[in-house]
Amino acid sequence: IKDYTGNTIEIPDLKVRDEEVEQEIKYILKSNSTTEPVDIVGDDQNYIVKLELSRIDEAGNSFEQSLPETFDVDLSNESVQPEIIEKSKGKKVGDTFTFSFTNKQTIKNAEGNDENVEEKFYYYASIKEIKKTLVPELNEELIKKVSKEKISTETDLRDGIKKDIQHYYDHQTEDLL
Numbered sequence: 001i002k003d004y005t006g007n008t009i010e011i012p013d014l015k016v017r018d019e020e021v022e023q024e025i026k027y028i029l030k031s032n033s034t035t036e037p038v039d040i041v042g043d044d045q046n047y048i049v050k051l052e053l054s055r056i057d058e059a060g061n062s063f064e065q066s067l068p069e070t071f072d073v074d075l076s077n078e079s080v081q082p083e084i085i086e087k088s089k090g091k092k093v094g095d096t097f098t099f100s101f102t103n104k105q106t107i108k109n110a111e112g113n114d115e116n117v118e119e120k121f122y123y124y125a126s127i128k129e130i131k132k133t134l135v136p137e138l139n140e141e142l143i144k145k146v147s148k149e150k151i152s153t154e155t156d157l158r159d160g161i162k163k164d165i166q167h168y169y170d171h172q173t174e175d176l177l
Helices: 018-031 082-088 140-146 154-176
Strands: 034-037 047-056 069-074 096-108 114-134
Touching: 018 140, 018 154, 047 082, 082 096, 082 114, 140 154
Parallel strands: none
Antiparallel strands: 034 114, 047 069, 047 114, 096 114
């Protein structure tokens, strides 16, 4: 190897952002949440709905070769299609709705070039079950539980999360170097 000395290596200085700590707090609350059956989907997104989905065409006709599939859809999940969330609100078990989404992907065409392709999918959804997600309060009892009695205040929890993430970043930087 020639000319490897005297080069400048830029070492990333990764720092924990407040958003990362908040995301971890959300994860802790979500992982300690419970659910209870309810009759109707409310206005917030703290619901899990069991949907039976059937693929349909743009006119609303069923595909003969398509069999219905049942999925639990957590409406608080950021990856859930916004149209599903909106159309679920105010619905009861047994209610139905339709929705669509566009799948965008890049593929290689016959000439080997990238080509953007869009395909629109249409679905008929029937609500089979509704559960309300009960998110716990971030209080002393929960903090003691998740920390195995090591800490009891929200400030200490946030500081600990920040320290853990920073330790991970420092370790990753060291490995990279």
